Amino acid sequence: MRSILVTGGAGFIGSNLVLELQHRHPNAHIVVIDDFRSGDFRNLIGFKGEFVAADLSRLDWNAQFRNLSFDAIFHEASITDTTVHDQFLQTHNNVESFRRLLDFAAPSLIPVIYASSASVYGLGSNVMQEDQPPAPANVYAFSKVQLDNLARIYARRQPAWKIVGVRYFNVYGMHEAHKKAAASMIYQLYLQIKAGKRPRVFHSGGQRRDFVHVKDAVNMTIDALSAPQSRVYNCGSGRAFSFNEVIDELNRNLGTDLAPEYFENPYGFYQPRTEADLTLARTELKYSPEFPPIRGIADYVAALEGRKSA
Ligand SMILES: NC(=O)c1ccc[n+]([C@@H]2O[C@H](COP(=O)([O-])OP(=O)(O)OC[C@H]3O[C@@H](n4cnc5c(N)ncnc54)[C@H](O)[C@@H]3O)[C@@H](O)[C@H]2O)c1
Structure with missing residues (x-):
């Protein structure tokens, strides 16, 4: 690839993606767009490409990139704080940003x-499959359903065009610190244990998440370019790991022994369990996650502690 564009590249997944693309394609022209509403410049230390500071929901793509085309566009930008309940703000930012991007990409x-x-799967607790009906429980998830709808509508109009959704489950790894309360539970619990506090989770810590290491998420995002057709693929580890199990692994890797402190869940829309069915990703993208939760948490703690990671 000679020319690649990444939106949301100052964010968690976006910056990991940008740095991996730069590593794999050292001669490519890489453009990053971000407006820093939740991203952080420190995530892009070492980035050698071109940065555009702009709000994608208002960007005039043709004026900005008059003489440039791209071999691929990776769209990571979004409001990612799921507790932002302003329905217009969340939907306008996430959906209009994507619509403008698709309108730019369509002619070529x-x-x-x-x-x-x-989050589009909602509050169900079965293993989640790409084709099950969406059931968004908050406006963030609703906006993501609209992205999937737009992608399907645009792809149907031009069957030769590839628009592929990577449906991330709970991503964790380096460069998520700037997300603060929106960072992964693994990171939140790590910080509490490091501060010598008992790790706090909702009663009784049995909620399960499909935690996926950012290195696996990035690899799959790049491999999505080879998808045989436009569609959405689940991106998880394929395992549901409980918060209690996360605490056990953190204690083991940090040499601590802090018991969980349970408290009442204040949210009506909290997912009890997420688990990705990876059949499609495994067969069509040859996706094979390198980091099941136990290995992934060990790798992450090692990186956070400045020890050698995998
Ligand atoms: N991290 C996860 O567990 C997870 C799970 C599911 C889906 N996702 C999706 O993955 C993508 C990346 O998430 P992340 O965890 O890296 O979050 P993040 O908040 O770290 O990154 C999002 C980036 O998008 C930028 N951005 C937002 N709106 C913008 C706009 N209008 N114009 C320009 N830049 C804008 C932010 O400044 C930020 O740098 C998002 O689309 C998110 O919804 C993430």
Whole structure:
């Protein structure tokens, strides 16, 4: 690839993606767009490409990139704080940003890989499959359903065009610190244990998440370019790991022994369990996660502690 664009590249997944793309394609022209509403410049230390500071929901793509085309566009930008309940703000930012991007990419059929989210599955607790009906429980998830709808509508109009959604489950790893309360539970619990506090989770810590290491998420996002057709793929580890199990692993890796402190769940829309069915990703993208939760948490703690990671 000679020319690649990444939106949301100052964010958690976006910056890991940018740095991996730069590593794999050292001669490519890489453009990052971000407006820093939740991203952080420190995530892009070492980035050698071109940065555009702009709000995608208002960006005039043709004016900005008059003489440039791209071999691929990766769209990671989004409001990612799921507790932002302003319905217009959340939907306008996430949906209009994507619509403008698709309108720019359409004439040249630039392949587009975009971030979908497991939040679209809602509060069910079965293993989650791509084709099950969406059941968004908050406006963030609703906006992600609209991205999937837009992708399907645009792809149907031009069957030769590839628009692929990567439906991330709970991603964790380096460069998520800036997300603060929106960072992964693994990171939140790590910080509490490091501060010598008992790790706090909702009663009784049995909620399960499909935690996926950012290195696996990035690899799959890049591999999505080779998808045989436009569609959405689940991106998880394929395992549901409980908060109690996360605490056990953190204690083991940090040499601590802090028991969980349970408290009442204040949210009506909290997912009890998420688990990705990876059949499609495994067969069509040859996805094979390198980091099941126990190995992934060990790798992450090692990196956070400045020890050698995998
Ligand atoms: N991290 C996860 O567990 C997870 C799970 C499911 C889906 N996702 C999706 O993956 C993508 C990346 O998430 P992340 O965890 O890296 O979050 P993040 O908040 O770290 O990154 C999002 C980036 O998008 C930027 N951004 C937002 N709106 C923008 C706009 N209008 N114009 C320009 N830049 C804008 C932010 O400044 C930020 O840098 C998002 O689309 C998110 O919804 C993430």
